[in-house]
Amino acid sequence: MSTPDATLLKDFATLSAFGATSGGGVDRQAATAADGEQRAWLHQWLTARGAEVRYDGVGNQFGLFTVIPGAPYVLTGSHLDSQPLGGRYDGAYGVLASAHAAHRAVQRWNASDGTPRHNVAVVNWFNEEGSRFKPSMMGSAVFTGKLPAETALTTTDPTGTTVEAALREIGTIGDYPGPDVAAYAEIHIEQGRDLENKGLNIGLVDATWxxxxxxxxxxxxxxxxxxxxxxxxxxxxxxxxxxxxxxxxxxxxxxxxxxxxxxxxxxxxxxxxxxxxxxxxxxxxxxxxxxxxxxxxxxxxxxxxxxxxxxxxxxxxxxxxxxxGVAAFPATGVELAAQAADELSLSHQTMMTIAGHDSVNMKDIAPSIMLFVPSVEGISHNEGELTDDTDISAGTDLLTEVVHRLMSGALD
Amino acid sequence: MSTPDATLLKDFATLSAFGATSGGGVDRQAATAADGEQRAWLHQWLTARGAEVRYDGVGNQFGLFTVIPGAPYVLTGSHLDSQPLGGRYDGAYGVLASAHAAHRAVQRWNASDGTPRHNVAVVNWFNEEGSRFKPSMMGSAVFTGKLPAETALTTTDPTGTTVEAALREIGTIGDYPGPDVAAYAEIHIEQGRDLENKGLNIGLVDATWxxxxxxxxxxxxxxxxxxxxxxxxxxxxxxxxxxxxxxxxxxxxxxxxxxxxxxxxxxxxxxxxxxxxxxxxxxxxxxxxxxxxxxxxxxxxxxxxxxxxxxxxxxxxxxxxxxxGVAAFPATGVELAAQAADELSLSHQTMMTIAGHDSVNMKDIAPSIMLFVPSVEGISHNEGELTDDTDISAGTDLLTEVVHRLMSGALD
Structure with a gap:
């Protein structure tokens, strides 16, 4: 394993300040002011590195790194929204790792003689947590056709505010239909203690509970x-x-x-x-x-x-x-990620995900890879959520490698 | 029993319209707009009949009928505030019956050759219900020295609004110290089914659970x-x-x-x-x-x-x-009320009160009489709360007789 990436950790510290709580966590439920602030920050981060940022009709935020105009995109991301008094890592780590991974992969392609088959886009899915607006995994459910956009937009929070009104309030709603997706990759904290107990670096998700x-x-x-x-x-x-x-x-x-x-x-x-x-x-x-x-x-x-x-x-x-239901992630994706982890000397195992993730929706419309990094003591949905800096960094390195391979059409 | 008093029932219908719910009940928690409206209505009702209306520092509303300037007052009342989706009778009946009883008693004294020993005042205690602001029986607790006024005024509702701010919002807070109380009388629906089961008109409360x-x-x-x-x-x-x-x-x-x-x-x-x-x-x-x-x-x-x-x-x-604790109401008061009921040919029994009432506070500072009228099926804290018109009217007749006797100094 390499030493932690200081730039990544600095960005993670910046991101963790949005909606920061006194107990060391974050409180930035979907389409609240804190969610709006972190979305604006991500927007700026992506734009500064050459991505075009677009919003679809239910507030999913896309950062498009277009290398081959007209080609489909490898999509990578997770969600920035949190539970009330939630942890800093759940979702947010995956979005930031995806932003770094996409940017690094593009730089690697640009520095090489090769040409990717696919572009890459970062996604910050709207309302994965489902605490303010139910159900959870809302943005990816609409994107994958499992939930009508109209149903999502008219959903109300306990005070009667609709999703649409809340998204307009923070200004992150648009008419972008979303990219043509060639493959999807997501990284997340495990939210359990299996990797920690076994001293492993990476979980390769092969199925959902x-x-x-x-x-x-x-x-x-x-x-x-x-x-x-x-x-x-x-x-x-x-x-x-x-x-x-x-x-x-x-x-x-x-x-x-x-x-x-x-x-x-x-x-x-x-x-x-x-x-x-x-x-x-x-x-x-x-x-x-x-x-x-x-x-x-x-x-x-x-x-x-x-x-x-x-x-x-x-x-x-x-x-x-x-x-x-119990549903498999494609074995070819698990194999691709395992080879990439081996090359980076990261120890790994296959495992199931108990929690729902946006990848659980995405796997039904595109070849999808879901990666876990360890969670200290398995603590999650809690201000005390923690993943070691070395794991943060190693996971991002692996995601970079996975995204790079997917851009070459490895799962086509 | 006499036939129902049409004026009383008309006033009760008017009162029941404040905060009326579609299910036939009322929703007028303490110091809400609906509570403010009914207080303004009662204020006007009392003033129109010669009473002077004053507010103390925690929003207790007093209507003073002063016959003998400088003499103490027989106080009679209950509370107008309700539970969320509460019934029309709980508290409100007692305040309206007290207003009618006080007014009638004064008219009787004025029409007679005699002179009362005491004046009479109607009271609408603030926040008996304790749903928006805790604890219940707040106004009478402050009046009887059981709760510091400062504690009551700084109590907050679930949105953080203080009692003081809410009372100022509806404008029913003042600096009246309250009358000198010679005796207290309150009438209330039973909120149980004992009187109904036994076919009795009146409960004479001799003790509290x-x-x-x-x-x-x-x-x-x-x-x-x-x-x-x-x-x-x-x-x-x-x-x-x-x-x-x-x-x-x-x-x-x-x-x-x-x-x-x-x-x-x-x-x-x-x-x-x-x-x-x-x-x-x-x-x-x-x-x-x-x-x-x-x-x-x-x-x-x-x-x-x-x-x-x-x-x-x-x-x-x-x-x-x-x-x-289990505490007795004075036996002399129970006896006074029993004699009055007999004269009016109202059947009665002594019984304990399970629910707390403002009289439970008042009995500790003045000779107090607590009367019950039947509740249909014992239903209470529910929109379906009901007491028959004949019972409403008979209870008010009895309260009038009790107040009249108390004004003559019967419990001094």
Missing amino acids: AARKYQVVVRGEQSHTGSTVMADRRDALLGASLLVVAVRELAEESTDIPLHTSVSEMTILPNSPVVVAREVRMHVDLRSPDEALLDAAAKRLAESIPGIEERASVTIGQVQTHGW | AARKYQVVVRGEQSHTGSTVMADRRDALLGASLLVVAVRELAEESTDIPLHTSVSEMTILPNSPVVVAREVRMHVDLRSPDEALLDAAAKRLAESIPGIEERASVTIGQVQTHGW
Whole structure:
């Protein structure tokens, strides 16, 4: 491994200042002022290095390095938006590494006698996190035809602001249809501790875990927390709490194959200390590398609902809003990245991604490569998120090599 | 029982239009625009009937009918503020009945040869509900010296607006120190179904249930809902949910003596669908007519906490914020009201109040009488709250008689 690249680290420090929090993280949810500032900075960075920056109709930001006019583009990127009190690395590292990798690859082609088959473009996908506007992975979902642009643009945040209004506010919405994509590459922090535990430099993602996401509505009835006799209560928050516990028990019961389950958001109505809740809306998230296990867990969860409805005197409605199956990234891409890592003397393994990434959308429309660098202690969606500078730098070196090879048409 | 008083019912319909909701209820939380409108209406109503309207430093609204200058006042009232999507009767009925009763009592004294010993004043206590600003019963708590005015005025709502700023916004804050109180009378809907079940017209409150209210903070750590392995999670929402269930179990286990328990409000941080919650703040409410049982329940709850902390890998802090013991209303007041009810041929029983009322504060500084009228099906803190017109009218007749007797110095 080479020594850390000082220019890259300096740029990462600059980027990390946008929306910086006192706890060492960042808070720059999609299309907030902080997101606008970092987008403007990236715009300037790309333009200064010869790229043309364009925005599509849902705020995806593209930096086009055009070497061969008219040729398709190798697209590389990730997302700059973060969770509330999120970490500095999640998404942002991938965008910055992509910007450096694309710029370096172009310089290498320019300095060589060869000619690439493809151009390269950097992308900063809009709203990968899905905290302010749901669902997550929104920009890449629209780009890959999985979500209508109109649906995305009319989505509102909790205060009623639409995606379109928020994007116009920060000025990063346009009419660029997006480049013709020859291949896609993304690098991201692992958000787990497997690479760290094994002392490896790089994860080569060969498949995704499956995920199922549900919106659940628990309906009870408002009453007085003091005077209403217990037998008369139809307590939506009790029903919701029983469901949170049932969701955790699914994971606790699954000892052989991993099953990750969670509820992390609730909207409680009216959320008054002296009024029994009439309604709770919540999201349930189930993930596993085994689709059959996931289906069985979803079935067990559904079976637990009548008992909860009876105990809390509520009704529970459940709708699957979003999800994806176990799906492979192309083996040729994994092989290309493995060879590049070997040449750079970076240790590596293949692994699955548990978290969703924009590459999970992109792999369905173009040959895609997804790379991981280690996360210290696996901490993520937390201000304490950390990846060592050497890993930051090594990952960018590998992405540069991967992008360079893709530009030559290696996966065509 | 007499036929319903058309003037009273017309005034009640007018009052019910402020903050009216499509579901037949009202939404007029403390010091909102709707609260300001109804206060202005009451101000005008009282002034038109010869009362002088004054505001104290925490927004309590007084309508002074002064018959004997310099004499103390019989105070009668309740609160106009409501829960979000609350009912039309809770509090508002008591204020309107008090306004009518005070006015009628003064007319009776004026038409008679006698002279009262005391004047009468109507009061609309600020923020009895405690949904926008906590704690509940705020205005009467300050008036009775249980809560410093400064603490009340600097209390903020969820958007950071202080009580003082909100009161100045609606213009109902002043420097009136409040009247010298000879006695206090309040009428309220029962918010339970005991009177309805027994076919009785009036409840004479002889004591309060005890209540204990706790603020609980569950602290975990933010992490990724997808990628973080289950064993690494410190899920504050799981801890909070286990506690909600434990709180309900306290009530389920108490079969001989009633114990009402609830959690109806949570603040979840960061409340994102893909971030394990780092913190949940919640309120726990325990009530019983038996203080020893309540103490035992609080002890059992405290004992359940270490197990919850371990299961969810969280820490839980609990502070009692508010509460009151089983406390009697004076027997002489109950007797006075019983005699008045008998004269009006209204059936009655003595009973305890489970809900807190401003009278629970007032009884500690003045001889106080608390009356209940039936609630249809006991429904309260709900748009469907209902009391029959005949009960509305009969309760006001009784309150008039009670106020008239108190003005003669019956409880001095």
